[in-house]
Amino acid sequence: MYPWFAPLFQQLDAAFAAGHGHHALLFKSEPGLGSETLLNAIAKGLLCQTTPGLQACGHCQHCQLFDSGNHPDLHRLLLQEGKNIGIDQVRELIANLQQYARQDGNKVVYLPAIELLSEAAANALLKTLEEPTDQTYFVLLSDIAAPLMPTIYSRCQVQTLIAPPLQLATAWLQQQFSASDEEIATALRVNYNRPFAALNALQQGWLPLRKQFLRQFWLFYQNRQLEPFLQQFAFKDEILLQRQLNWLSAFFSDSLKCKLQIKQGWINQDIANGIEQFSQGLSQAALLQGNQLVSQLRQDFAQINAVNQELIVLDCLSKLISDVFEK
Numbered sequence: 270m271y272p273w274f275a276p277l278f279q280q281l282d283a284a285f286a287a288g289h290g291h292h293a294l295l296f297k298s299e300p301g302l303g304s305e306t307l308l309n310a311i312a313k314g315l316l317c318q319t320t321p322g323l324q325a326c327g328h329c330q331h332c333q334l335f336d337s338g339n340h341p342d343l344h345r346l347l348l349q350e351g352k353n354i355g356i357d358q359v360r361e362l363i364a365n366l367q368q369y370a371r372q373d374g375n376k377v378v379y380l381p382a383i384e385l386l387s388e389a390a391a392n393a394l395l396k397t398l399e400e401p402t403d404q405t406y407f408v409l410l411s412d413i414a415a416p417l418m419p420t421i422y423s424r425c426q427v428q429t430l431i432a433p434p435l436q437l438a439t440a441w442l443q444q445q446f447s448a449s450d451e452e453i454a455t456a457l458r459v460n461y462n463r464p465f466a467a468l469n470a471l472q473q474g475w476l477p478l479r480k481q482f483l484r485q486f487w488l489f490y491q492n493r494q495l496e497p498f499l500q501q502f503a504f505k506d507e508i509l510l511q512r513q514l515n516w517l518s519a520f521f522s523d524s525l526k527c528k529l530q531i532k533q534g535w536i537n538q539d540i541a542n543g544i545e546q547f548s549q550g551l552s553q554a555a556l557l558q559g560n561q562l563v564s565q566l567r568q569d570f571a572q573i574n575a576v577n578q579e580l581i582v583l584d585c586l587s588k589l590i591s592d593v594f595e596k
Contacts, residue, residue, distance in 0.1 A: 272441060273433030273464070274307045278323065281311065286322030293398055293407040295383070295425035297415075301466025304410060304430050305381060312377045312408050316340055331372060341371040344378045348385060356389040363397050366405055375404045384415035391418050398424040432462040446471045455539045459519070475509070479516050480540065486517065487543060490550075493590050495583065504578050514567045521560040524548040528556055551593065559593040 270278050284290050294311065298304040314323030316331045325332050334340035344362055346354055362378065370376050380386075386394065398407060398421065409425065411417060432438065435457065442453050445468050453467075455476060460466035470476060482501055489498035503509040519536040526535060527548040537544055548556060566585045570578070 270310060271303055271306060271464070273302070273437055274304075274430075277428060277430075278307065278310065282314070282322040282324055284322075285314070286320075290323075290406075291426035292401050292405065293409065293425040295407075295409045295411065295422070295427045296430055297411050297413045297427060298430035299413050299432055299461075299463060301460055301463030301469075302430055302432065303465045307430070308379065308381065308408050308410055312343060312379050315375050315377045315406050315408070316343060316372075318374050331374065334372075342374065342376045344376065346378075346380050348382055352385075353387040354380075354382075354385050354390050355387055356393050359386070359390040359393045363393065366397065366402050370404060375406055376402070378405070378407045378409075380407070381410045383409045383411045383421070384417060386421075388418075391421055395420055395424070433464065435462055438462050438464045438467070442467055442471075451539065452476060458536050458538065459516070461536075470512075475512060478509075479512075482513055482516055483520055483537075483540065483543070486520065487547070489586070490547065490594060493594060495586050495590075499579065499583060499586065502579075502582055510578075511567075511570065514563065514570065518560070518563045518567060520544070520547075521556060521563055524551070525553070525556045525560055528553050555593045559589055562588050562593070 281290070281294070296304060296308065310325070311323055313325040313332060313335045314320070316335055317325040317329060318331055319326040319329045325335075331340065335343060344365055346358055346362060348354065366376055366378070395418075397405075401407070407425070413429065413431070438457055439453060441464055442457065446453075448456070448471055452471065456467040456470050457464075459476070459479065460470055485498055485501045489495075502513060523535045523537045523544045524547050526532075527544050528551075535541065535544070551559075562585055566581065569581055
């Protein structure tokens with residue numbers, strides 16, 4: 270168990286061992302924490318019949334079936350990229366839950382993105398959440414920022430998973446990846462102290478890519494040429510593209526803090542000189558406008574599908590020139 274989840278897991282383990290475990294556990298999590306591992310451990314513990322709590326033995330038939338992905342009483346709602354979880358999937362799930370457990374133990378529903386339930390599917394799931402069949406447990410995960418139906422929320426025991434303390438995250442990351450203290454610190458800052466996101470950034474070599482991207486943004490600010498900077502965006506790599514937008518947003522946020530003489534909480538401490546130079550050349554109003562434009566760009570990418578991404582970015586960059594750089 271990851272060290273930042275160990276206290277919560279021990280607390281839940283003790284509750285189930287004492288017979289006080291809730292039948293529906295909902296975890297609202299920040300991304301990049303490895304939360305799926307926590308939920309997997311809970312689901313495995315619920316299916317293991319050797320121990321009274323959630324500490325799976327790892328050796329019994331139930332544990333072996335779980336590890337092989339073939340446990341008949343583990344019900345996962347499969348997610349399809351770009352699609353919600355439909356009512357037909359939920360109806361099939363409910364029908365399966367009404368049958369006896371095939372291994373004469375618990376039945377566990379594992380849903381790693383409950384926010385993807387369509388409204389009809391969520392409504393269909395409500396009654397089962399409220400009145401589950403015997404020995405049926407729900408292990409649910411949602412993004413911390415995703416809105417959920419209050420009726421589902423109220424039927425679950427809710428836990429919020431957030432980034433661990435910096436010292437704990439740093440110690441864990443140092444064990445996982447060989448890098449300098451500065452690189453470890455930068456990876457954590459850029460990823461808001463989320464250990465798995467920071468580890469992924471180090472493994473993928475995204476820190477030097479970030480510096481190169483922001484260097485190109487600085488050149489764009491100086492020469493006002495759209496096309497060279499537009500070519501820096503990874504339109505064919507959705508994950509990297511989202512990170513580039515995050516880097517740009519953090520750059521504007523830090524520049525605004527610098528303008529306001531706020532010294533704490535900078536994401537880009539490793540390029541503080543560039544942040545200071547950028548903020549000196551623009552007014553507070555211009556920096557605020559730039560920050561809003563980039564925030565809107567990130568929101569558009571999160572909410573709008575099947576559109577020309579290049580046109581959206583081009584529009585944002587054009588407004589940066591006219592509404593921010595030229596002020």
